[in-house]
Amino acid sequence: DQQVKQNSPSLSVQEGRISILNCDYTNSMFDYFLWYKKYPAEGPTFLISISSIKDKNEDGRFTVFLNKSAKHLSLHIVPSQPGDSAVYFCAASAYGNQFYFGTGTSLTVIP
Amino acid sequence: GAGVSQTPSNKVTEKGKYVELRCDPISGHTALYWYRQSLGQGPEFLIYFQGTGAADDSGLPNDRFFAVRPEGSVSTLKIQRTERGDSAVYLCASSSGEHTEAFFGQGTRLTVV
Numbered sequence: 001d002q003q004v005k006q007n008s009p010s011l012s013v014q015e016g017r018i019s020i021l022n023c024d025y026t027n028s029m030f031d032y033f034l035w036y037k038k039y040p041a042e043g044p045t046f047l048i049s050i051s052s053i054k055d056k057n058e059d060g061r062f063t064v065f066l067n068k069s070a071k072h073l074s075l076h077i078v079p080s081q082p083g084d085s086a087v088y089f090c091a092a093s094a095y096g097n098q099f100y101f102g103t104g105t106s107l108t109v110i111p
Numbered sequence: 112g113a114g115v116s117q118t119p120s121n122k123v124t125e126k127g128k129y130v131e132l133r134c135d136p137i138s139g140h141t142a143l144y145w146y147r148q149s150l151g152q153g154p155e156f157l158i159y160f161q162g163t164g165a166a167d168d169s170g171l172p173n174d175r176f177f178a179v180r181p182e183g184s185v186s187t188l189k190i191q192r193t194e195r196g197d198s199a200v201y202l203c204a205s206s207s208g209e210h211t212e213a214f215f216g217q218g219t220r221l222t223v224v
Contacts, residue, residue, distance in 0.1 A: 101146075
């Protein structure tokens with residue numbers, strides 16, 4: 001059973017525009033959420049995180065929003081740059097235990 | 112080293128053989144995770160260490176898989192009697208504690224022929 005779901009396998013966005021990547025989860029015990037970025041032949045690279053006590057966390061061009069009632073989080077990238085093209089994974093954990101990952105969304109930013 | 116290091120980066124083995132995959136976590140990180148990633152999928156949890164002990168090994172698929180972390184630093188994932196279905200990228204990650212991000216190594220690509 002997939003506890004973390006990314007329903008969009010791919011997304012294409014024009015350079016300079018906003019990229020919005022979505023993630024849904026089923027386990028209400030999750031209290032820490034993360035986004036990772038992955039380039040081919042490399043391990044995932046940490047991007048941004050959010051604790052369940054917050055509903056928004058911002059770091060430069062990256063903002064993560066958490067809607068606990070909907071069990072939904074999203075990653076906004078503004079403005080999108082060609083170097084942002086990668087596979088993005090969301091992940092969640094409960095009480096500091098293992099991270100559960102989604103299946104990823106491949107983002108292509110078109111110059 | 113500055114990051115999580117995994118060796119080897121690539122391993123090709125014959126079906127039925129035994130393999131060991133090594134992970135050197137970031138110095139001082141108490142938590143260490145092993146994940147497996149197949150093409151088109153997200154990382155799939157295998158085992159999680161807190162210090163020297165396995166805090167959660169519920170993701171190990173069967174008793175052919177075993178992992179150790181004897182001194183609370185380096186970890187080795189061991190796979191006995193490898194099968195073609197074990198082919199995947201094996202990822203190791205470490206973190207400094209609860210509610211902190213995990214940092215991943217570059218992975219070991221295992222191919223069982």
